[in-house]
Amino acid sequence: xxxxxxxxxxxxxxxxxxxxxxxxxxxxxxxxxxxxxxxxxxxxxxxxxxxxxxxxxxxxxxxxxxxxxxxxxxxxxxxxxxxxxxxxxxxxxxxxxxxxxxxxxxxxxxxxxxxxxxxxxxxxxxxxxxxxxxxxxxxxxxxxxxxxxxxxxxxxxxxxxxxxxxxxxxxxxxxxxxxxxxxxxxxxxxxxxxxxxxxxxxxxxxxxxxxxxxxxxxxxxxxxxxxxxxxxxxxxxxxxxxxxxxxxxxxxxxxxxxxxxxxxxxxxxxxxxxxxxxxxxxxxxxxxxxxxxxxxxxxxxxxxxxxxxxxxxxxxxxxxxxxxxxxxxxxxxxxxxxxxxxxxxxxxxxxxxxxxxxxxxxxxxxxxxxxxxxxxxxxxxxxxxxxxxxxxxxxxxxxxxxxxxxxxxxxxxxxxxxxxxxxxxxxxxxxxxxxx
Amino acid sequence: xxxxxxxxxxxxxxxxxxxxxxxxxxxxxxxxxxxxxxxxxxxxxxxxxxxxxxxxxxxxxxxxxxxxxxxxxxxxxxxxxxxxxxxxxxxxxxxxxxxxxxxxxxxxxxxxxxxxxxxxxxxxxxxxxxxxxxxxxxxxxxxxxxxxxxxxxxxxxxxxxxxxxxxxxxxxxxxxxxxxxxxxxxxxxxxxxxxxxxxxxxxxxxxxxxxxxxxxxxxxxxxxxxxxxxxxxxxxxxxxxxxxxxxxxxxxxxxxxxxxxxxxxxxxxxxxxxxxxxxxxxxxxxxxxxxxxxxxxxxxxxxxxxxxxxxxxxxxxxxxxxxxxxxxxxxxxxxxxxxxxxxxxxxxxxxxxxxxxxxxxxxxxxxxxxxxxxxxxxxxxxxxxxxxxxxxxxxxxxxxxxxxxxxxxxxxxxxxxxxxxxxxxxxxxxxxxxxx
Numbered sequence: 001x002x003x004x005x006x007x008x009x010x011x012x013x014x015x016x017x018x019x020x021x022x023x024x025x026x027x028x029x030x031x032x033x034x035x036x037x038x039x040x041x042x043x044x045x046x047x048x049x050x051x052x053x054x055x056x057x058x059x060x061x062x063x064x065x066x067x068x069x070x071x072x073x074x075x076x077x078x079x080x081x082x083x084x085x086x087x088x089x090x091x092x093x094x095x096x097x098x099x100x101x102x103x104x105x106x107x108x109x110x111x112x113x114x115x116x117x118x119x120x121x122x123x124x125x126x127x128x129x130x131x132x133x134x135x136x137x138x139x140x141x142x143x144x145x146x147x148x149x150x151x152x153x154x155x156x157x158x159x160x161x162x163x164x165x166x167x168x169x170x171x172x173x174x175x176x177x178x179x180x181x182x183x184x185x186x187x188x189x190x191x192x193x194x195x196x197x198x199x200x201x202x203x204x205x206x207x208x209x210x211x212x213x214x215x216x217x218x219x220x221x222x223x224x225x226x227x228x229x230x231x232x233x234x235x236x237x238x239x240x241x242x243x244x245x246x247x248x249x250x251x252x253x254x255x256x257x258x259x260x261x262x263x264x265x266x267x268x269x270x271x272x273x274x275x276x277x278x279x280x281x282x283x284x285x286x287x288x289x290x291x292x293x294x295x296x297x298x299x300x301x302x303x304x305x306x307x308x309x310x311x312x313x314x315x316x317x318x319x320x321x322x323x324x325x326x327x328x329x330x331x332x333x334x335x336x337x338x339x340x341x342x343x344x345x346x347x348x349x350x351x352x353x354x355x356x357x358x359x360x361x362x363x364x365x366x367x368x369x370x371x372x373x374x375x376x377x378x379x380x381x382x383x384x385x386x387x388x389x390x391x392x393x394x395x396x397x398x399x400x401x402x403x404x405x406x407x408x409x410x411x412x413x414x415x416x417x418x419x420x421x422x423x424x425x426x427x428x429x430x431x432x433x434x435x436x
Numbered sequence: 437x438x439x440x441x442x443x444x445x446x447x448x449x450x451x452x453x454x455x456x457x458x459x460x461x462x463x464x465x466x467x468x469x470x471x472x473x474x475x476x477x478x479x480x481x482x483x484x485x486x487x488x489x490x491x492x493x494x495x496x497x498x499x500x501x502x503x504x505x506x507x508x509x510x511x512x513x514x515x516x517x518x519x520x521x522x523x524x525x526x527x528x529x530x531x532x533x534x535x536x537x538x539x540x541x542x543x544x545x546x547x548x549x550x551x552x553x554x555x556x557x558x559x560x561x562x563x564x565x566x567x568x569x570x571x572x573x574x575x576x577x578x579x580x581x582x583x584x585x586x587x588x589x590x591x592x593x594x595x596x597x598x599x600x601x602x603x604x605x606x607x608x609x610x611x612x613x614x615x616x617x618x619x620x621x622x623x624x625x626x627x628x629x630x631x632x633x634x635x636x637x638x639x640x641x642x643x644x645x646x647x648x649x650x651x652x653x654x655x656x657x658x659x660x661x662x663x664x665x666x667x668x669x670x671x672x673x674x675x676x677x678x679x680x681x682x683x684x685x686x687x688x689x690x691x692x693x694x695x696x697x698x699x700x701x702x703x704x705x706x707x708x709x710x711x712x713x714x715x716x717x718x719x720x721x722x723x724x725x726x727x728x729x730x731x732x733x734x735x736x737x738x739x740x741x742x743x744x745x746x747x748x749x750x751x752x753x754x755x756x757x758x759x760x761x762x763x764x765x766x767x768x769x770x771x772x773x774x775x776x777x778x779x780x781x782x783x784x785x786x787x788x789x790x791x792x793x794x795x796x797x798x799x800x801x802x803x804x805x806x807x808x809x810x811x812x813x814x815x816x817x818x819x820x821x822x823x824x825x826x827x828x829x830x831x832x833x834x835x836x837x838x839x840x841x842x843x844x845x846x847x848x849x850x851x852x853x854x855x856x857x858x859x860x861x862x863x864x865x866x867x868x869x870x871x872x
Binding site for chain 2: 276326
């Protein structure tokens with residue numbers, strides 16, 4: 001059955017549900033949605049190379065994860081329940097010091113498999129040895145915006161090396177000429193990158209017309225330190241370095257004040273909400289979604305890496321976002337289900353500069369089929385509510401990206417080999433670190 | 437294959453993992469664990485009627501859901517994202533007014549199916565028309581403590597009717613003589629039950645030697661109103677009515693102060709944490725787990741009903757509890773993974789007066805097999821961490837309650853008929869309510 005997967009072919013999805021209406025979807029050999037609507041199957045069924053029975057499913061644009069460190073799947077469960085600084089310095093960094101390019105490859109392979117299984121078709125990734133991440137994404141068949149995590153630690157020598165590493169990754173990714181993989185510039189955060197480094201990143205991204213991926217206001221300490229050091233809040237500091245643009249994804253944004261939200265809205269920044277990670281690491285404040293949305297920013301959603309979540313399931317993350325916003329901002333009407341669902345789909349696609357994120361003729365076919373024959377989708381008073389509050393990623397049956405079938409009726413070809421390869425890489429990594 | 441399910445037989449689970457060690461489990465024809473340990477299979481395999489291959493699984497005591505309203509599965513997704521009072525008065529209560537005994541039966545059937553699929557073997561239920569709930573639980577093969585939601589609204593006439601309804605349910609459940617189903621007394625909350633009603637419930641529970649199931653301190657309003665009306669906080673008021681006992685499960689407990697936590701600890705009450713519901717309905721405060729645990733109370737876990745969650749997945753709930761505690765109480769070391777896992781298992785079993793909740797010789801075989809061959813369990817640095825932070829209920833492969841197989845390799849006999857019956861009941865319920 002492997003010949004059905006990850007290749008260009010004409011696909012007819014027959015009898016699925018789109019926005020509560022029965023519809024067929026025809027995908028052409030370029031990977032685009034050529035037609036969508038009720039009853040179109042009669043016209044296309046002769047032409048299709050593959051007919052997928054969509055009955056008992058809801059078709060949804062594939063989920064978009066706008067902030068993660070994919071290869072950190074290898075660290076899943078390695079250390080939890082610790083004070084942030086101890087966790088990083090005693091557990092995460094010592095292990096990361098032993099990571100090899102092969103580890104990044106296997107970690108990213110595992111991440112892509114998890115995303116495909118849970119209905120995510122595109123992600124925004126920041127890590128290192130990203131050439132290997134690109135290889136894994138290429139093989140997996142999903143989309144990614146990849147950046148090298150630029151950390152100069154305020155040293156001019158290190159800055160020079162980071163600029164070079166960034167340039168190398170961007171040029172490597174251009175050379176791949178894979179429409180599913182784009183490069184971004186990844187200044188890590190204001191507490192790890194000098195103003196000079198930030199400015200270089202902003203200028204380079206502008207010259208190359210590519211995205212910027214940064215952490216912003218994750219902790220209260222970051223805000224307090226920034227005020228003490230620069231006499232201004234983090235968003236203002238970033239803006240003065242040119243980092244806030246309509247191609248910028250700012251992860252976390254927990255501690256933004258209202259004026260910073262207005263600034264992000266004015267600049268057209270995409271704030272990426274990462275609720276599970278923020279809760280697990282005790283950031284103690286939830287991203288001010290309502291201020292950001294009111295200011296005209298487009299909030300989107302991300303899982304963060306598996307060391308601080310510890311999975312990449314965007315359905316779980318969507319529920320966590322919707323209920324955390326209500327809880328923290330003390331208002332059960334904040335982030336209603338339809339907005340939460342869009343955050344994880346259409347808004348994420350926009351954040352990564354993708355023309356996907358909606359199901360419409362002419363758009364690339366990035367779509368998932370979610371089973372309605374599950375307990376979580378019974379009864380089906382309101383599909384949007386069920387998708388946000390009742391389902392998790394296990395309800396996803398079929399995943400299609402750029403018109404290629406990556407999972408069909410919960411089967412992903414090669415899954416066992418990926419699980420085995422990633423498990424072996426993780427075990428060897430720990431062994432190396434403990435032997436050091 | 438249906439003949440494998442829900443009957444007394446000798447079962448050998450071969451080659452599973454218990455507490456990180458490989459082990460076999462032999463279940464005898466009375467439904468108890470007769471032997472557990474490495475290599476015991478050689479002794480028992482000739483005797484077993486059924487051998488379950490446990491390789492690639494972790495055996496865990498079945499999860500225990502200590503606060504729900506099971507039949508509310510029929511209302512899943514019917515209304516969300518509303519102010520609590522509007523949600524109740526405009527949506528939930530008008531629909532509930534049209535519920536029939538048949539609806540409670542189908543709603544509870546659906547709930548039991550969802551629990552079996554996600555590894556829950558026992559639950560604590562408060563609703564009405566509970567004879568039908570008992571019928572559904574009996575058929576499903578899991579355990580439940582059932583109570584009639586006692587609401588006298590401070591009227592002596594209504595109180596008399598509620599006492600009668602409570603007595604009737606207790607006597608009905610005794611007459612079933614089903615060791616899996618027990619009765620409790622269910623005074624709804626201090627704002628719906630008079631002090632006289634509360635005292636009657638306490639005395640009746642004491643005479644009958646059965647449990648008490650109550651809502652406590654869910655909202656700040658409940659606390660403020662109680663102080664205004666009675667001049668004391670809710671837990672003190674309940675204690676004076678005799679409600680706080682070692683057989684009491686108190687749901688929510690969001691707004692307890694430290695002295696109330698001490699009181700619950702002194703009385704041996706089981707506080708049931710319901711994090712997803714609390715977040716969705718904006719209670720704005722998380723149960724003070726650390727104070728309760730320090731006071732010697734045994735915090736356990738519940739999902740609440742599907743109208744306010746909107747699922748019954750105790751794995752998702754366990755993660756939500758672990759990360760909400762960290763977030764709200766601003767400490768990433770609060771409620772570490774092993775405590776969260778026990779909350780949803782051993783502590784819940786104690787709360788319902790069950791001798792299950794641990795895997796040991798002589799205990800009733802209430803156990804689940806969780807697949808390690810999934811992405812969420814790869815790598816497997818730490819099974820406890822993965823079970824809490826990475827898995828959801830879809831990782832559960834096999835569910836056994838009281839020695840009977842209820843799900844085997846994700847198959848539950850009769851699932852389609854339950855989904856269809858519940859979906860039809862839910863649709864008709866809405867139609868009746870809209871026609872009214």
